[in-house]
Amino acid sequence: MRKIKCIVTYDGSRFSGYQTQPNQRTVQGELEKALAKIHKGKQIGVHASGRTDAGVHAFCQVFHFETSYGIPEEKWKKALNSLLPGDIHIKRSAEVSSSFHSRFDVKEKEYRYYVNNSEEPNVFRRNYVFHFPYRLNLQSMQEACRYFEGSHDFTSFSSAKATTKGSKVRTIYHASCIERDGYIEFIFRGNGFLYNMVRIMVGTLLDVGQGRKKPEEIQSIIEKTDRKFAGETAPPQGLYLWDVIYKGNREENPL
């Protein structure tokens, strides 16, 4: 068996999230349908770096699958793209060592979140940015971002619905927000993220931007390890899984 790793981008607007669910249109469902077509009806399981929720996008998501087919590694991209719907596109494909795992070998993930802070909505971007027309202090939000960096128990920034049993300690390597092309761009890089964590961080930063919370309150909210002290969960359409970085060297991990 060979193991093929793919980088995929998708528009989450019309999916009920990444993960397969009965009677729902999902990214994983579409990927597995395309792979089954290539493999003459045989079911091929797809393993991604993690899930994304309904409406959440991926600029670069990673998945792998195993196959006995001899298609050259870079040709899987074309074969899959010819069968996938327009809202999913494979950017690259490559063969990886049998030990690679797209979920267990993740070293770092990057998420970005986009806010349209102008008074007027943009109908063409309504599924791709969050329209938030209230006045925001960018500098306060930038200051607040720094309190997220480092290793913390992020229970306060994790959905109460989360089923994770393990540790809620995560390390954030980078958190920032800047204004770019008329949008506010939030960037978060870390070794892992809890369920809804980025959206709750953004919701809380928007409270800071409005002056409803002070930047330094981020620290005390983290320390309280209680979801109810953080802000609202920002809506899904502004969120992008932007990049996934893996352990191992370039030979083991060519993409």
Added chain:
Amino acid sequence: MRKIKCIVTYDGSRFSGYQTQPNQRTVQGELEKALAKIHKGKQIGVHASGRTDAGVHAFCQVFHFETSYGIPEEKWKKALNSLLPGDIHIKRSAEVSSSFHSRFDVKEKEYRYYVNNSEEPNVFRRNYVFHFPYRLNLQSMQEACRYFEGSHDFTSFSSAKATTKGSKVRTIYHASCIERDGYIEFIFRGNGFLYNMVRIMVGTLLDVGQGRKKPEEIQSIIEKTDRKFAGETAPPQGLYLWDVIYKGNREENPL
């Protein structure tokens, strides 16, 4: 009766075009549904500057309607937006003189067309630009644009399905294409456009860009007054009704 003029923007992706059609989701249908709600169920006819096809967008479309209601002119915007779906947004509203007509008083229209000429598609823009991954010579297309300018019989650039009986002479004031933000932007301004005219002009310019036609051939194609000599009709998703300019002075026409 008062006459209210509105500037509206819409994402054409999920509409069967502007004009009302039975059992179809249309922009006009949604506008009239919202107006009926405001007018306690009474049907209020909406008159736009012209139609747009399924999948075609509007950055600025104009329509008017008549009402006996005393809502202040600028408040119609808010009243309508609170009832309209997310893919339609009223940008401005104002009262105009009873002699104003959004179709008959048009002096000039501007259309824009966007092409993603990179090799890779962008899943987030698939409904908003035309992905055309073949090599294009921008300078040839720019040269070709000049032949469209002026007053010509544009029969060759009009859909064979067009039902217009009148003259097919139109005046193009401006035709250009430039590269902007990684996209090719085509701009056309004229006193009027025939059915599918912009999309056929773009399709023909893409032939020129690929070297399949010479820039100066645009002139002979116009002279032949026969649809079959022009290029293919470019797909709808790249097209935007960008602006509508009216006759009359600022007092008569405040928007």
